[in-house]
Amino acid sequence: xxxxxxxxxxxxxxxxxxxxxxxxxxxxxxxxxHSAAAASLAASVGIINGFDSSLxxxxxxxxxxxxxxxAGVRRHAGMHAALLNRISNNLSQITKDETPGVQLKELxxxxxxxxxxxxxxxxxxxxxxxxxx
Numbered sequence: 001x002x003x004x005x006x007x008x009x010x011x012x013x014x015x016x017x018x019x020x021x022x023x024x025x026x027x028x029x030x031x032x033x034h035s036a037a038a039a040s041l042a043a044s045v046g047i048i049n050g051f052d053s054s055l056x057x058x059x060x061x062x063x064x065x066x067x068x069x070x071a072g073v074r075r076h077a078g079m080h081a082a083l084l085n086r087i088s089n090n091l092s093q094i095t096k097d098e099t100p101g102v103q104l105k106e107l108x109x110x111x112x113x114x115x116x117x118x119x120x121x122x123x124x125x126x127x128x129x130x131x132x133x
Contacts, residue, residue, distance in 0.1 A: 001040075004033035004121055028078065032110045035118030036125070038066035043126035067115045075109025082106045 008023040011030055023029055042059035049055045081104035088102050110118075 001033045001037035003125060004031050004036040004118055007031060007121075008033075027074070027105075027108055028110060028114075030110075030114045030117055031121050032067070032070050032115045032118030034070050035063075035067045035110070035115045036122035038063035039119040039122030040126045041122075043123040044130070047126060047130050063119075067119065070110045070118075071112050071115045073109070075111070078106050078108035081108065 005024045008026075008029045008031075009019065009021055012023055013019050015030075038059075042056065042063040045053070045059040046056040085102075085104055085106065092100060
C-alpha cells in the first residue's frame with residue numbers, strides 16, 4: 001500500500017508534468033493503493049496457506065469487494081462530488097457569494113485500469129517479498 005501511494009507522485013510527474021507530493025497522502029489515482037493492499041494480502045495468504053485454503057478464499061473475497069468499491073461506489077461518489085462542486089460554484093456566482101461555494105473532494109475512487117494496476121502491483125510485491133524472505 002505504501003509503495004502504491006509513493007508511486008503516484010512520479011507517475012503524476014510523468015503523465016502531467018507536475019510534481020505533487022500531496023498525492024502520496026490522498027485517495028484515488030494510479031495505482032489504487034487499496035487494491036494493492038487487498039491483493040497483496042490475498043496473494044500472501046495464498047502463498048503461505050495455499051491457494052486452495054479457506055483463508056485464501058476469504059482474503060480473495062475481501063480483495064474483490066475492495067476493488068469493486070474502489071472502481072464503483074467510491075468512483076461514483078467522486079463523480080457526484082464534481083457535479084455538486086459545479087452546482088455550488090454556480091449558485092455562489094448567481095447569488096454573488098451570498099451562498100458560499102463548498103468544495104468537496106472529487107478524487108475518491110479509481111478508473112478500472114487504476115484498480116487493475118493496484119492488483120498487479122500488490123500480487124507482484126507479495127511474490128517478490130516471499131522470494132527475498
